[in-house]
Amino acid sequence: xxxxxxxxxxxxxxxxxxxxxxxxxxxxxxxxxxxxxxxxxxxxxxxxxxxxxxxxxxxxxxxxxxxxxxxxxxxxxxxxxxxxxxxxxxxxxxxxxxxxxxxxxxxxxxxxxxxxxxxxxxxxxxxxxxxxxxxxxxxxxx
Amino acid sequence: xxxxxxxxxxxxxxxxxxxxxxxxxxxxxxxxxxxxxxxxxxxxxxxxxxxxxxxxxxxxxxxxxxxxxxxxxxxxxxxxxxxxxxxxxxxxxxxxxxxxxxxxxxxxxxxxxxxxxxxxxxxxxxxxxxxxxxxxxxxxxxxxxxxxxxxxxxxxxxxxxxxxxxxxxxxxxxxxxxxxxxxxxxxxxxxxxxxxxxxxxxxxxxxxxxxxxxxxxxxxxxxxxxxxxxxxxxxxxxxxxxxxxxxxxxxxxxxxxxxxxxxxxxxxxxxxxxxxxxxxxxxxxxxxxxxxxxxxxxxxxxxxxxxxxxxxxxxxxxxxxxxxxxxxxxxxxxxxxxxxxxxxxxxxxxxxxxxxxxxxxxxxxxxxxxxxxxxxxxxxxxxxxxxxxxxxxxxxxxxxxxxxxxxxxxxxxxxxxxxxxxxxxxxxxxxxxxxxxxxxxxxxxxxxxxxxxxxxxxxxxxxxxxxxxxxxxxxx
Numbered sequence: 001x002x003x004x005x006x007x008x009x010x011x012x013x014x015x016x017x018x019x020x021x022x023x024x025x026x027x028x029x030x031x032x033x034x035x036x037x038x039x040x041x042x043x044x045x046x047x048x049x050x051x052x053x054x055x056x057x058x059x060x061x062x063x064x065x066x067x068x069x070x071x072x073x074x075x076x077x078x079x080x081x082x083x084x085x086x087x088x089x090x091x092x093x094x095x096x097x098x099x100x101x102x103x104x105x106x107x108x109x110x111x112x113x114x115x116x117x118x119x120x121x122x123x124x125x126x127x128x129x130x131x132x133x134x135x136x137x138x139x140x141x142x
Numbered sequence: 143x144x145x146x147x148x149x150x151x152x153x154x155x156x157x158x159x160x161x162x163x164x165x166x167x168x169x170x171x172x173x174x175x176x177x178x179x180x181x182x183x184x185x186x187x188x189x190x191x192x193x194x195x196x197x198x199x200x201x202x203x204x205x206x207x208x209x210x211x212x213x214x215x216x217x218x219x220x221x222x223x224x225x226x227x228x229x230x231x232x233x234x235x236x237x238x239x240x241x242x243x244x245x246x247x248x249x250x251x252x253x254x255x256x257x258x259x260x261x262x263x264x265x266x267x268x269x270x271x272x273x274x275x276x277x278x279x280x281x282x283x284x285x286x287x288x289x290x291x292x293x294x295x296x297x298x299x300x301x302x303x304x305x306x307x308x309x310x311x312x313x314x315x316x317x318x319x320x321x322x323x324x325x326x327x328x329x330x331x332x333x334x335x336x337x338x339x340x341x342x343x344x345x346x347x348x349x350x351x352x353x354x355x356x357x358x359x360x361x362x363x364x365x366x367x368x369x370x371x372x373x374x375x376x377x378x379x380x381x382x383x384x385x386x387x388x389x390x391x392x393x394x395x396x397x398x399x400x401x402x403x404x405x406x407x408x409x410x411x412x413x414x415x416x417x418x419x420x421x422x423x424x425x426x427x428x429x430x431x432x433x434x435x436x437x438x439x440x441x442x443x444x445x446x447x448x449x450x451x452x453x454x455x456x457x458x459x460x461x462x463x464x465x466x467x468x469x470x471x472x473x474x475x476x477x478x479x480x481x482x483x484x485x486x487x488x489x490x491x492x493x494x495x496x497x498x499x500x501x502x503x504x505x506x507x508x509x510x511x512x513x514x515x516x517x518x519x520x521x522x523x524x525x526x527x528x529x530x531x532x533x534x535x536x537x538x539x540x541x542x543x544x545x546x547x548x549x550x551x552x553x554x555x556x557x558x559x560x561x562x563x564x565x566x567x568x569x570x571x572x573x574x575x576x577x578x579x580x581x582x583x584x585x586x587x588x589x590x591x592x593x594x595x596x597x598x599x600x601x602x603x604x605x606x607x608x609x610x611x612x613x614x615x616x617x618x
Contacts, residue, residue: 041273063408081274107576113576113579117236118387121395
């Protein structure tokens with residue numbers, strides 16, 4: 001079912017970029033934050049979901065888990081030389097497992113702007129807002 | 143930044159007095175104009191660093207300081223291991239040992255302008271640049287460990303350079319006490335295809351013309367004359383360094399409680415120098431320094447090969463190679479005499495003064511060369527370390543222009559193609575695989591590097607020697 005609160009945005013940080021995802025669930029917010037991460041490099045709409053990659057990571061709390069999730073994607077993008085445009089996340093306690101769909105980076109078509117070095121803990125936040133919408137955000141170093 | 147929050151010590155020195163949990167004051171070196179433009183987050187982050195255990199003298203910020211993660215970018219802080227001092231992954235940054243290398247070419251502007259297009263094309267072909275680019279060198283496990291222990295020396299031993307190159311690199315091209323065994327399999331995997339690559343973002347390789355000499359005596363020692371052509375390479379430890387930074391940020395954040403560290407913010411994640419996690423990080427971080435040194439050495443080799451095809455009479459020799467994201471053990475004066483301190487420089491350049499034994503002998507009397515990269519299409523500067531810099535900021539100076547505008551805003555403001563055309567009209571050829579990347583790196587998105595360098599000079603952190611302006615820019 002479509003999640004009407006699902007969306008992502010970037011926010012300003014002097015030298016780097018903030019990525020922020022919203023969703024009806026924590027998992028949904030994590031998926032949207034991942035899309036925001038992709039959008040740092042390329043336009044997510046240009047990414048075709050041709051290959052599926054399974055990922056997992058863990059951390060002692062939700063916020064570190066968000067950073068771990070984004071860093072797991074940075075790692076997969078770096079070592080597979082892929083970009084991802086669709087995500088499915090499930091979180092069980094401290095454990096996150098996910099699937100990401102994407103394709104090998106095509107410099108001519110994707111026009112990748114910049115590599116992401118990693119997710120930082122600057123402005124790191126995972127929370128459920130009063131409206132019930134989950135927000136997941138942090139600054140990524142580029 | 144609200145200047146009422148600081149005490150002005152001189153025209154270029156601003157102090158945040160010690161208060162609350164701060165163990166030392168914080169000092170920012172900048173002109174009043176740069177201070178007014180500086181992000182308030184630099185104030186907050188400089189204060190937070192002053193809270194960390196074992197910090198000595200002061201938490202410093204350079205004239206190009208801006209909002210970083212944990213430590214400000216342009217931050218300098220030294221810690222005493224015998225006073226509970228810490229080492230911080232965020233205090234070094236993700237791009238460990240990112241730095242600038244400058245090569246003499248023995249050529250002048252006319253030599254380049256005759257072949258500018260051809261040379262730009264061949265450099266762009268030979269230097270892997272941009273997101274996802276790979277180098278021609280593949281390292282097996284053993285090679286990887288040798289590279290991580292050997293740095294630029296390893297690269298020279300492999301034939302990618304000559305032994306004389308090493309004399310002109312910090313640490314003589316090889317960071318000691320590196321522990322390749324402390325580097326995770328993931329970090330090594332991320333580096334597998336990235337040796338001899340430039341990267342993206344603000345990294346570049348430029349051919350520049352020396353367009354001003356400010357100190358003729360030092361310029362002569364450095365071998366720089368008006369009209370000379372130099373090569374500047376700005377890049378770091380690539381995926382390996384980024385992965386080490388990422389992993390240790392988490393290790394340190396989780397281990398902090400175990401070491402009884404109460405941090406004002408998790409992003410200040412650190413560990414005592416004398417702790418298991420601290421020692422592990424130092425070994426891995428030093429291996430990443432070697433990775434960056436090896437990478438810049440391989441890039442030097444690729445540049446030499448490109449020149450050999452187009453301008454075979456050019457002789458490319460090193461002026462110097464500096465790293466501006468490091469933590470290094472150095473002897474410094476403190477209240478209790480000369481001590482061995484762990485000096486973090488995050489977006490700050492080491493700037494040893496004249497006579498320092500770690501400066502290569504032919505340059506020693508002049509002070510260490512300090513290489514300041516500009517943004518795309520703007521000038522770069524060569525400075526020299528001063529005697530007084532030791533007392534001012536543990537012999538440190540600025541590292542670049544520093545961003546004035548976010549990438550997001552830059553992308554909305556400029557078109558990459560238009561920028562390339564505008565720069566071409568000014569005689570600067572820009573080659574890049576991605577026009578969006580060019581837009582995000584627009585010269586106008588950065589602070590005025592000249593103002594930053596003038597402030598560093600006026601504050602006494604380093605002395606201005608020469609300015610160089612680009613003719614060819616290979617942009618990642």
